[in-house]
Amino acid sequence: MISTIEELVATAEKRGCKISTLVKELEAKSTGKSEEELFQRMRSFLQVMKEAADKGVSQEIRSVSGITGGEGLKMWNAVDRSLLGRTAAMAAARAMAVSNVNASMGKIVAAPTAGSCGILPGAILTVGERLSKTEDEMVDSLFTAAAVGKIIALHATLSGAEGGCQAECGSASAMAAAAVVELAGGTPRQAAHAVAMALKAVMGLVCDPVAGLVEVPCVKRNAMGAVEAILAADMAMAGIESVIPADEVIEAMKEVGCMMSYKLRETAMGGVAATPTGKKLSEKI
Amino acid sequence: MDIFDIIGPVMIGPSSSHTAGAVRLGNLARSILGEEPKKAKITLFNSFAKTGRGHGTDKAVIAGLLGFMPDDERIKTAFEEAHERGLQYQLFAEESGEGLHPNTVSFELEGATKKTQVTGCSIGGGRVKVTAIDGFEVELSGDYPTIITVHKDRPGIVALVTALLAERGINIAQMRVSRKKKGQEALMMIESDEKLPGEIKEVLGNIKDIYRVITFSE
Incomplete structure (x- = not known):
């Protein structure tokens, strides 16, 4: 069994294959299911991601509480004016669109959680479209993302209640960064550097949901997470390396999560949840 | 843990614990009753009580009682669906359920011929645990036959x-x-x-x- 990013990369390098090729093979072996069955299941997930993203950029989706809504649509309408450029703006728009759908009790894929469900679709659908990749290639990249998430879950956590937002949106961003590198034709080694850089960027990020709801600041953090993933991938494919290896960054993330006060781990007692406005909104709901 | 525990499940938002898990608990309570529920008294405790409305936990438990799965888009309109299917429900919120898991719900259910009381909690990532049935302590995941x-x-x-x-x-x-x-x-x-x-x-x-x-x- 592969349990570290280093093993994952080294094995893929030795075999001269993509990370996703290796992951599909290993997963088929360990679950007793065929690679085809796994692939079709992942394809159905990509489909749900795409439907949610399309919905959220084409209509104003309001949340059940009414605190958030329409961010995906607003950003989508502004992509041509974006200073960062269309790719970043579209990734951000799609990430918020999926998050909007989630907050409205619509259908999404937890990736790895519902709170961070916009990051992977935002990054992958946008980069896939930009580089004219096939649906199969996008599905493959989700396997690479899942493998990264699995390793993070093994050594740290993916839950905001345990490790803060760094563990939830941070992990989603790291998973997306690896997926983007593979989708764009980068190497497994570059994917690992992208994972490390994405996680380092949000090291210590707290989980501070206003009124305990997956809305503020979650919807907008999904946008940041998607753009950050693409930037981490760009940096890695430019040849920039993370000084600290991904596996050590994951361990550090876990340690930071342990040091974090419970007030900063999804309890809505710290961060923006504890601001005057945050409290006022909480009382209203 | 397989990769579909990492990417997946497909679910209705916004929260795996407060929405998807709540649906699962409703499903299990329905299965334990063993017939179509006609009357339901539901109490949400602690975090389920405090943040339940914004997370749709109230709709989710009703949807579960109706037999909907966590990815069913009818969860959003579960109250109306319950009305159509003749399920009479009462919802209560108890913000200080001492000694109970933060995400706990209890059901008192009545069908045409049977009655049951079920308590359970949502333990994260959509996974759940039934902790009591008719006053007996149990530990049931619902993941197995x-x-x-x-x-x-x-x-x-x-x-x-x-x-x-x-x-x-x-x-x-x-x-x-x-x-x-x-x-x-x-x-x-x-x-x-x-x-x-x-x-x-x-x-x-x-x-x-x-x-x-x-x-x-x-």
């Missing part, structure tokens, strides 16, 4: 049940027996690795001193 018996607390019942399962090649993954008082009623829950044959409910129901058998597979 499940058998529950209510029987007289006397020697030999467990042996009879497990022997009948062994004859049919059914392996027990988890098992627990609990009782309220010695010599009175006891409850046994079994989670099995294998699918349960359709006849098992009747076979176990025929054992002397077994009063009730509940079986379900997710």
Whole structure:
């Protein structure tokens, strides 16, 4: 069994294959299911991601509480004016669109959680479209993302209640960064550097949901997470390396999560949840 | 843990614990009742009570009682669906459920012929645990085919049940027996690795001193 990013990369390098090729093979072996069955299941997930993203950029989706809504649509309408450029703006728009759908009790894929469900679709659908990749290639990249998430879950956590937002949106961003590198034709080694850089960027990020709801600041953090993933991938494919290896960054993330006060781990007692406005909104709901 | 625990499940938002998990708990309560619920008294505790409305936990538990899965888009309109299907429900919120898991819900259910009380909690990532059935302590995940018996607390019942399962090649993954008082009623829950044959409910129901058998597979 592969349990570290280093093993994952080294094995893929030795075999001269993509990370996703290796992951599909290993997963088929360990679950007793065929690679085809796994692939079709992942394809159905990509489909749900795409439907949610399309919905959220084409209509104003309001949340059940009414605190958030329409961010995906607003950003989508502004992509041509974006200073960062269309790719970043579209990734951000799609990430918020999926998050909007989630907050409205619509259908999404937890990736790895519902709170961070916009990051992977935002990054992958946008980069896939930009580089004219096939649906199969996008599905493959989700396997690479899942493998990264699995390793993070093994050594740290993916839950905001345990490790803060760094563990939830941070992990989603790291998973997306690896997926983007593979989708764009980068190497497994570059994917690992992208994972490390994405996680380092949000090291210590707290989980501070206003009124305990997956809305503020979650919807907008999904946008940041998607753009950050693409930037981490760009940096890695430019040849920039993370000084600290991904596996050590994951361990550090876990340690930071342990040091974090419970007030900063999804309890809505710290961060923006504890601001005057945050409290006022909480009382209203 | 497989990769679909990382990417997946497909679910109705906004929260795996407060929405998807709540649907699952409603599903399990429905399965334990064993028939279409007609009346339901539901109490949400602690975090479920505090943030439940914004997370749609109230709609999610009702949707679960109606038999909807966590990815069913009708969860959003569960109140209207309940009305159409003739499920009368009352929802209560109890923000200070001491000693209870932060995400706890209790159900008092009535169908055409049966009644039951079920308590459970949502433990994260959409996974759940039923902690009490009709006053008996249990620990049920709903991830396995499940058998529950209510029987007289006397020697030999467990042996009879497990022997009948062994004859049919059914392996027990988890098992627990609990009782309220010695010599009175006891409850046994079994989670099995294998699918349960359709006849098992009747076979176990025929054992002397077994009063009730509940079986379900997710």
